[in-house]
Amino acid sequence: MAKASVLFVCVHNAGRSQMAAGYLQHLAGDRVEVRSAGSMPGNQVNPSAVAAMAEEGIDISSATPKILTTEAVQASDYVITMGCGDACPIFPGKKYLDWQLEDPAGQGVDAVRPIRDEIRGLIEGLIAEIDALPSN
Numbered sequence: 001m002a003k004a005s006v007l008f009v010c011v012h013n014a015g016r017s018q019m020a021a022g023y024l025q026h027l028a029g030d031r032v033e034v035r036s037a038g039s040m041p042g043n044q045v046n047p048s049a050v051a052a053m054a055e056e057g058i059d060i061s062s063a064t065p066k067i068l069t070t071e072a073v074q075a076s077d078y079v080i081t082m083g084c085g086d087a088c089p090i091f092p093g094k095k096y097l098d099w100q101l102e103d104p105a106g107q108g109v110d111a112v113r114p115i116r117d118e119i120r121g122l123i124e125g126l127i128a129e130i131d132a133l134p135s136n
Contacts, residue, residue, distance in 0.1 A: 004130045005033035007076035009088055013038030013065035015046040015104040016082040019116055022053050022060040023123040032130060037072050041065030049104055052112040056120075078126070 006024060008017035013036055021036040028034075042065045053060045070089050073079055079088055080097045088096070099122055104112045 003031060003033050004078065004133070005035065005076045006078040006080065006126070006130075007072055008034075008036040008080050008082065009038065009068055010082035010103075011038050011040050012042035012105065013068075014042035014044065015049045015112070016099075016101050016115065016119065018045050018060050018063050018065075019049050019053055019104075019119050020080070020082070020099075020123060021063070022058045023056075023120050024126070026056075026058045027123060028127050028130070032127070033076075035072055035076060036063075037066045037068040039068050041067050046104055046112070048107055048109045048112040049116070051109045052116045055109075055113075056116070078130075080126075 008020045010017040017036040017038065021034045024032060024034045045060060045063050045065065050061050068088070073089050073094070074091055076094065078095045078097065080099060081088060082099055082101050090096070101118060102115050104115050
């Protein structure tokens, strides 16, 4: 069976999308292919996001923000935007979801934790949905 692939998109690819990618990789292991990108990638992943994920035992410190490409969208089964109004190219046969999440940019770890926890819940739901898909 082909692995499901998920692309997380937020403008800077520095906080929400990196936390989501970290959780999905951690919780689904190699069952799911994980990508993240942004339309205007930042210079580095938000240090508060890195710290908040480290508390969960997930290391995203080596992640780097990447530019969103049409190819990444085409190669993904799920395209999940993070409430940032980012315009993604639309292709038939993809599942597009928009998760309304507060932007952790410029926030301390205390403010990032609830966003992180909300992302974890959304990721757990996504994994359940992917696992429920009929095998090819």
